[in-house]
Amino acid sequence: MNRSSCNSTFQRELLPSIYGVEMCVALVGNILSLCLLVIKERKNWNIAMAFSCNLIISNIFYALTLPLLIDYYSKALKWDFGDAVCRVERFLFTCNLYVSIYFIMCISVIRYMAIVHPFFTSEHISLKHAKIISVFVWISVASISSPVLYYSGVKNDRCSLFSEPGQEPNKVIFRVCMAVIGCLVPCVVTFASYFGVMVAVFKNAKITSLQKKKVSLMVVLVCTLYTVSFIPYHILQLWYFKVKEENNTNYYACNGYPVSKTLACLNMCLHPILYMAVFDNVTCLRRSPNLVL
Secondary structure: OOHHHHOOHHHHHHHHHHHHHHHHHHHHHHHHHHHHHHHHOHHHOOHHHHHHHHHHHHHHHHHHOHHHHHHHHHOOOOOOOHHHHHHHHHHHHHHHHHHHHHHHHHHHHHHHHHHHOHHHHHHHOOHHHHHHHHHHHHHHHHHHHOHHHHHOEEEOOEEEOOOOOOOHHHHHHHHHHHHHHHHHHHHHHHHHHHHHHHHHHHHOOOOOHHHHHHHHHHHHHHHHHHHHHHHHHHHHHHHHHHHHHOOOOOHHHHHHHHHHHHHHHHHHHHHHHHHHHHHHHHHHHHHOOOOOO
16 A cells, blocks of 8 residues: 555545634633633632643643644645744643643542542542642653654654654654553543442432433543543554554554544543533532432
């Protein structure tokens, strides 16, 4: 199969439009959510809201990296902004992706703690702890994403994540580590936390069946969004660059990887809806006078 098949119609004609729609929806939804948290809910600020606020900020930064990609793909993979901007854009895209994943994990853990261990959470976990964790997440993710600044660059007018040949073993190690640390570990923690929430809710006979259905629906939707958004992206990224480094071309890897990138961006569009809804459901459960978890 010819290598030119990687220049798919999807990348040239559909990807810029999809990124454009995702950017507009994400900016509007997340900015409105940020205003709601900072202004309307300011007096009710808590740990979950602190993590949600960081997630929203990450989504906004993530969306702001898309205009350069829209221009890049609309010009059939021709980069006009120089090598330094290419490196920074790839770094910001990667960094905000993993910051988003980790704050999703933080939100899921604190919801598990609030539902399953409410007394311990209220007595030993404060807003100060949430701020410290938030700073730690930003610094840690920026640190583990920093090799992107070194590996990225412009070659033949293309802005590539791994532009220069050589050091292939180091690149493979970096990609695998990012897939494990940035996706697999948070995925396991997130799913385990929501599973714990589901078990606790369904074991409690004092929670109404309607409340159980609402919580179940939102947890399933959140886990489905996580699975669709992040897991295909990491699997296809590993496959795509493996095929590329072997000087081969695989139709499914070349065309599936760009599709997975749009799915990775999809989560920032839906977070304002899903996470606010889940927060409302959990808040209602915790305020229920008959709830004893």
